[in-house]
Structures are given as structure tokens and as C-alpha cells.
Amino acid sequence: MDDADFYDAMQRARSRGARGAAMVVDAGVGLLAAAAGIVAAAGTLAVLHPILLPLLLVSVLPAGWAAAHSARMQYQVIYMLSTSMRRQWILSDLMADRRPAAEIRAFGMRDFLLQQYDDVARVSENAHIGLAGRQALARITGEATSGIVGGLVYAALCVLLATGVVPLAIAGGAILAIRMGRSSLSELIRAANGVYDEGLYFSDYLDFCEEAERRRSQRRPDLLAPQFAGIELREVSFAYPGADRTALRNISLTIGKGEVIALVGENGSGKTTLAKIIAGLYEPDSGTILWDGTSLARLDPGAVRQKIAMIPQDHTPWPLTARQNIAAGADADDDAMISAAELAGIHRTIQELPEGYDTLLDPRFKAGHELSGGQWQRVAAARAFYRRAPLLLCDEPTSALDPRAEHAFFEAVRHSAHADPTDPQTVVLITHRLTSVLMADKIYVLSEGCLAESGTHTELLQAGGIYAALFKLQAEAYTP
Ligand SMILES: Nc1ncnc2c1ncn2[C@@H]1O[C@H](COP(=O)(O)OP(=O)(O)OP(=O)(O)O)[C@@H](O)[C@H]1O
Ligand SMILES: [Mg+2]
Missing domain, CATH: 1.20.1560.10 (ABC transporter type 1, transmembrane domain)
Structure with missing residues (x-):
């Protein structure tokens, strides 16, 4: 595409x-x-x-x-x-x-x-x-x-x-x-x-x-273990077709099971591209991605995608009912759907719609209903929570949310990640709201497609690099 x-x-x-x-x-x-x-x-x-x-x-x-x-x-x-x-x-x-x-x-x-x-x-x-x-x-x-x-x-x-x-x-x-x-x-x-x-x-x-x-991605044997164990990227580089500069250069990182990692960096630094590479939506031009120790190139793409839930930066307002928007083609289980919608803070809004979960979310049709930008983003979050995948990729998941909803969202991610202590969810979080990355176990800072810094919040602040500068800039804006 x-x-x-x-x-x-x-x-x-x-x-x-x-x-x-x-x-x-x-x-x-x-x-x-x-x-x-x-x-x-x-x-x-x-x-x-x-x-x-x-x-x-x-x-x-x-x-x-x-x-x-x-x-x-x-x-x-x-x-x-x-x-x-x-x-x-x-x-x-x-x-x-x-x-x-x-x-x-x-x-x-x-x-x-x-x-x-x-x-x-x-x-x-x-x-x-x-x-x-x-x-x-x-x-x-x-x-x-x-x-x-x-x-x-x-x-x-x-x-x-x-x-x-x-x-x-x-x-x-x-x-x-x-x-x-x-x-x-x-x-x-x-x-x-x-x-x-x-x-x-x-x-x-x-x-x-x-x-x-x-x-079309080739069907390959499904070699994935039932339990997700982690991802490792080794020297991954990627350029978009027809682009004259590489979007990602020599990225190496590891994401352990149950970890919350954050990707931060300026606009165009390659965060979304990296998330899509991790999700197997793009194949890298060079380097390897290991899923549970097996190269992604050897795994069945469909089976890998089954293990991923994604809140994309440019989520789609599907012209379908609220139920279909959340289930995204999967079987609709009412209890699971309500708890996903509650986690995403959209359950009450949907319930109050004329037909509840069966309301068509497209005003171009009779009896169709429109949601606000933030409400659509909550629906996108509910879709990802409903999928209950071991890896959750959130790309700017709160860009349209009000402060209370944003706080609630990160609480929800924390709750969703640890809902089952024996099988914790792994979260990759991309956000420009640096106060939200405090919850991350590790932060990776991208700059012009390269990995510029990595570490915990405290380590990065001490290092005094890009992250520290961006964080100070945001913190100052909130200090009178
Ligand atoms: N589909 C595409 N085709 C060609 N180039 C692209 C495409 N998508 C992104 N790019 C380029 O790749 C680079 C990285 O883009 P990417 O979307 O990963 O940035 P980002 O860090 O997510 O930025 P933002 O904070 O604005 O979301 C940019 O220079 C962008 O112009
Ligand atoms: Mg992006």
C-alpha cells in the first residue's frame, strides 16, 4: 500500500x-x-x-x-x-x-x-x-x-x-x-x-x-510457542518503498515478556515505523527480528498477528456498529466486550446510544451516530483490549483524550497488563506525553531513525541527552 x-x-x-x-x-x-x-x-x-x-x-x-x-x-x-x-x-x-x-x-x-x-x-x-x-x-x-x-x-x-x-x-x-x-x-x-x-x-x-x-505474505508453518516469551531486534534497518532515506537504521533492542517499554522521539523519528516492524507489518530490509528466539521471517505472519493487539496512530472509524467496531471481525462475547469497553472508558457512552452496542457508528446512514474524536480513540483502545493479545502496541493512544481519560487509560493498560500475573501482557507504548512513560520499564529514544538513547526514566534524566531535554521542556510548561 x-x-x-x-x-x-x-x-x-x-x-x-x-x-x-x-x-x-x-x-x-x-x-x-x-x-x-x-x-x-x-x-x-x-x-x-x-x-x-x-x-x-x-x-x-x-x-x-x-x-x-x-x-x-x-x-x-x-x-x-x-x-x-x-x-x-x-x-x-x-x-x-x-x-x-x-x-x-x-x-x-x-x-x-x-x-x-x-x-x-x-x-x-x-x-x-x-x-x-x-x-x-x-x-x-x-x-x-x-x-x-x-x-x-x-x-x-x-x-x-x-x-x-x-x-x-x-x-x-x-x-x-x-x-x-x-x-x-x-x-x-x-x-x-x-x-x-x-x-x-x-x-x-x-x-x-x-x-x-x-x-501476499507467505503462509509459513506456525512455529510459535503458545506462551509469548519476548522479542529481540538485531541491527534492523528499513526504508519505505521509493523513499530516498531510511526510516530506521541499525535498531537493536529487546522486549521481555511482561515489560512495558516506551518509544519516544520527535515527529518523523521512526516510532510508528518501528512499531509496525515489531508487529511484522513491514519486513526489514536488513537485520533480524526474533520472536521467542525464532526469526520472524520463518514464522507464519497470521499467527504472529494473532498475538498482537494494536492501537494505531491513525485508527479507523469503521462504518459498522459499536459491537463490530470493537470485535473487529472476532466473535462477539458480550461480557468481554463490556469489560474491554469499560477499560477504554467508552462503555457508558455506547450504552447511552439509541441502540447501545448495536448502534451504527456512521452518520452517513439513517440512524447512524457519530462519535467525537476522543470517543473514537477510546473505541480503538477497546478494540485492542478486547483482543487480549500477549503483546499490546499503543501508538499515541491518548493523543485525543482529555486529561482524566488519559490518566484512566494508562491505569487501564497497567491493569490489563497485570490482569493475569502468571501471564503478564507486554506493552510497547509510543507517546509524546512524557509523564506517561514514567510507568515504562525501559525507554528507547529514537532520533532520525536511529536509537539514540535507552534506559529508565531516571537513567535518561541523568544522562542529560535528548530525553532529558524533551522532558524538562514539558515539565517546565506545567511549572508556574
Ligand atoms: N508510508 C510511508 N511511506 C514513505 N515514508 C514514510 C511512510 N510513513 C512514514 N514515512 C517516513 O518515515 C519516517 C518515520 O515516520 P514515522 O511515522 O515512523 O515517524 P514517527 O516517529 O511515528 O512520527 P510521529 O511522532 O509524527 O508519529 C518519516 O520521515 C516519514 O516521512
Ligand atoms: Mg507516529
């Missing part, structure tokens, strides 16, 4: 690809029908006089070439315009969507966005106008040549008639057969073009499916 080329291919596949299969079949049936007509006409002509048959074929070929050439040019233009058409879609979706509406109005962005849309649309319009011109030229050339050759066929027939090679009755029959043959040949060419044209899109679609299949 981070690769622009993949997005372009996916757009082409979504817009025309799958539909192409039905079109290819339709055109294929037309092709067979036209072929039957030609066989009939060709048989008649061959019986009447053998020279008439090649003449008939020659008269239709130029038009056939023109149609195939025109389809090819159209495919090339659509291929070339993939990116700009995707941009056009994105812009039009944004302008017609509910979430950006307030910002568009508040910043008066309407005309600007329309202008952006027009600019992109103009590129596409110009390309299509150019294409139409080239297509018209190819068609005119093809049809005109076919017409001239058709005239020659009739002239040849006249010559044959005049020289007495064929009698009048046969010439009359030949004219009918030629007309029928020409119309069947045109139909055949049209259908063959359809197969070719739609076949281009369909084969593009098949290529995309193959590429998507190649990119």
Missing part, C-alpha cells in the same frame, strides 16, 4: 479489469457468430469462383488493422493516465466526503480543490482529444482503403463478367455473397477487436492479480 506503481495497477484492475472478463466472453461469442457467417459466404464464393475469395479478404483487412491499432492506442493512453485518473478520483472523493467537509469550508478550499481537479482533468481531456484525433485518422485510412479495395473487387467481378469467365446469374449470386461476406468480416473484425481490446485490460488485471498474490 506504500508503492505508487502498485496503486496505479490496482486502479486499472478495479476500474476495468474484472469487467473485462465478461466483455471478452461477449466479444468471443460475437466472433464465433461472425466466423460462421464468413464460412457460409466464403463457401459460396469459392464455389462461384475461387478468385473472389482472396479479393474479399483483402477488402476488409485495412479496416481491421485500423480498429486494432485504435484499440491499442486507447489502451496506451489509459495506461499512461493511470496516475492522473487516480488523482482525479482521490480529489473528487475528498470533495464529496463528509470528513474533509468542515476543513474545506473553514479554509475556503472549495475553489482551490476544484481548480486542482480541473488541472488534472485537463491533462486527461487533452490526452483523450489527441487520442480521438489519432484514432479518427487511423479509422479513416483503414475504412477508405477497405472501400477502395471493395471497389476493386466489384471491378474484378465486372471484368470476369465482361470476359465471360462468369455468367450473369453467377455474378449476381457473387454480389450477394460478397455483401454478406463483407458484413460478416466487418462483424468478425469488430468482435476480434473487442476480444483484443478487452483482452488487454483483462490481461493487465491478471498481471495485477499475480503481482498481488506475489506480494
Whole structure:
């Protein structure tokens, strides 16, 4: 999802690809029908006089070439315009969507966005106008040549008639057969073009499916022990596809079972990327990640993800009911759901909704209900708590929460982590609220993708590095 080329291919596949299969079949049936007509006409002509048959074929070929050439040019233009058409879609979706509406109005962005849309649309319009011109030229050339050759066929027939090679009755029959043959040949060419044209899109679609299949994480044997024991990263480096700088460089760290570790650092320092690497959502370019002592590369990704609960920085407000939002596709167990929602501080809010846990959380639909930003973040937390996974990754879990809710959240994490003393939960916490990282057993400080410092809060304060500077800055803001 981070690769622009993949997005372009996916757009082409979504817009025309799958539909192409039905079109290819339709055109294929037309092709067979036209072929039957030609066989009939060709048989008649061959019986009447053998020279008439090649003449008939020659008269239709130029038009056939023109149609195939025109389809090819159209495919090339659509291929070339993939990116700009995707941009056009994105812009039009944004302008017609509910979430950006307030910002568009508040910043008066309407005309600007329309202008952006027009600019992109103009590129596409110009390309299509150019294409139409080239297509018209190819068609005119093809049809005109076919017409001239058709005239020659009739002239040849006249010559044959005049020289007495064929009698009048046969010439009359030949004219009918030629007309029928020409119309069947045109139909055949049209259908063959359809197969070719739609076949281009369909084969593009098949290529995309193959590429998507190649990119799917491979199923591997599930070698994970039932009890999570810890994670070790050794010299892990990672760059996003197409990015010119590495997002993470030579990161080595260990996370023991039941530990609470905190990742801190400035914006863009690589915290979210590191959390996603730990969760196995990205594969590192170099280095190893060991889960319970086994390299992540040897483990089944699905089995690893089963052991992770995540509160992502950019959580999704799913247009589903509150229950479905929390269960996230898992079986809904009411008691577990209520306790997860209570831990996340969202149970009362959901209970007070018109349909309780069955209320649809999307105001774009009748009886749909909207939550506030902080309430959505609590739903995201409830989703993670409900999963009861041995590893909990929290990426800025309290960025939208009020102070009381934030305090309650960290209490909840502490409670959730130690709910079962024999099997404590491991927590990776990413936050800019440095007072909240005091609860961490170990703090890792990232800077420009590198691990700059690590230690406990006290050790890092004594070291007087980045962490100490950031902490002092925040502490001063709260000291009168
Ligand atoms: N999908 C992506 N594709 C390309 N580059 C990315 C992508 N996501 C992040 N980056 C880049 O990787 C670097 C690290 O980003 P990351 O999101 O890990 O930072 P972060 O420490 O979580 O920042 P923040 O505190 O703002 O959440 C940044 O320079 C960012 O521009
Ligand atoms: Mg982040």
C-alpha cells in the first residue's frame, strides 16, 4: 500500500479489469457468430469462383488493422493516465466526503480543490482529444482503403463478367455473397477487436492479480510457542518503498515478556515505523527480528498477528456498529466486550446510544451516530483490549483524550497488563506525553531513525541527552 506503481495497477484492475472478463466472453461469442457467417459466404464464393475469395479478404483487412491499432492506442493512453485518473478520483472523493467537509469550508478550499481537479482533468481531456484525433485518422485510412479495395473487387467481378469467365446469374449470386461476406468480416473484425481490446485490460488485471498474490505474505508453518516469551531486534534497518532515506537504521533492542517499554522521539523519528516492524507489518530490509528466539521471517505472519493487539496512530472509524467496531471481525462475547469497553472508558457512552452496542457508528446512514474524536480513540483502545493479545502496541493512544481519560487509560493498560500475573501482557507504548512513560520499564529514544538513547526514566534524566531535554521542556510548561 506504500508503492505508487502498485496503486496505479490496482486502479486499472478495479476500474476495468474484472469487467473485462465478461466483455471478452461477449466479444468471443460475437466472433464465433461472425466466423460462421464468413464460412457460409466464403463457401459460396469459392464455389462461384475461387478468385473472389482472396479479393474479399483483402477488402476488409485495412479496416481491421485500423480498429486494432485504435484499440491499442486507447489502451496506451489509459495506461499512461493511470496516475492522473487516480488523482482525479482521490480529489473528487475528498470533495464529496463528509470528513474533509468542515476543513474545506473553514479554509475556503472549495475553489482551490476544484481548480486542482480541473488541472488534472485537463491533462486527461487533452490526452483523450489527441487520442480521438489519432484514432479518427487511423479509422479513416483503414475504412477508405477497405472501400477502395471493395471497389476493386466489384471491378474484378465486372471484368470476369465482361470476359465471360462468369455468367450473369453467377455474378449476381457473387454480389450477394460478397455483401454478406463483407458484413460478416466487418462483424468478425469488430468482435476480434473487442476480444483484443478487452483482452488487454483483462490481461493487465491478471498481471495485477499475480503481482498481488506475489506480494501476499507467505503462509509459513506456525512455529510459535503458545506462551509469548519476548522479542529481540538485531541491527534492523528499513526504508519505505521509493523513499530516498531510511526510516530506521541499525535498531537493536529487546522486549521481555511482561515489560512495558516506551518509544519516544520527535515527529518523523521512526516510532510508528518501528512499531509496525515489531508487529511484522513491514519486513526489514536488513537485520533480524526474533520472536521467542525464532526469526520472524520463518514464522507464519497470521499467527504472529494473532498475538498482537494494536492501537494505531491513525485508527479507523469503521462504518459498522459499536459491537463490530470493537470485535473487529472476532466473535462477539458480550461480557468481554463490556469489560474491554469499560477499560477504554467508552462503555457508558455506547450504552447511552439509541441502540447501545448495536448502534451504527456512521452518520452517513439513517440512524447512524457519530462519535467525537476522543470517543473514537477510546473505541480503538477497546478494540485492542478486547483482543487480549500477549503483546499490546499503543501508538499515541491518548493523543485525543482529555486529561482524566488519559490518566484512566494508562491505569487501564497497567491493569490489563497485570490482569493475569502468571501471564503478564507486554506493552510497547509510543507517546509524546512524557509523564506517561514514567510507568515504562525501559525507554528507547529514537532520533532520525536511529536509537539514540535507552534506559529508565531516571537513567535518561541523568544522562542529560535528548530525553532529558524533551522532558524538562514539558515539565517546565506545567511549572508556574
Ligand atoms: N508510508 C510511508 N511511506 C514513505 N515514508 C514514510 C511512510 N510513513 C512514514 N514515512 C517516513 O518515515 C519516517 C518515520 O515516520 P514515522 O511515522 O515512523 O515517524 P514517527 O516517529 O511515528 O512520527 P510521529 O511522532 O509524527 O508519529 C518519516 O520521515 C516519514 O516521512
Ligand atoms: Mg507516529
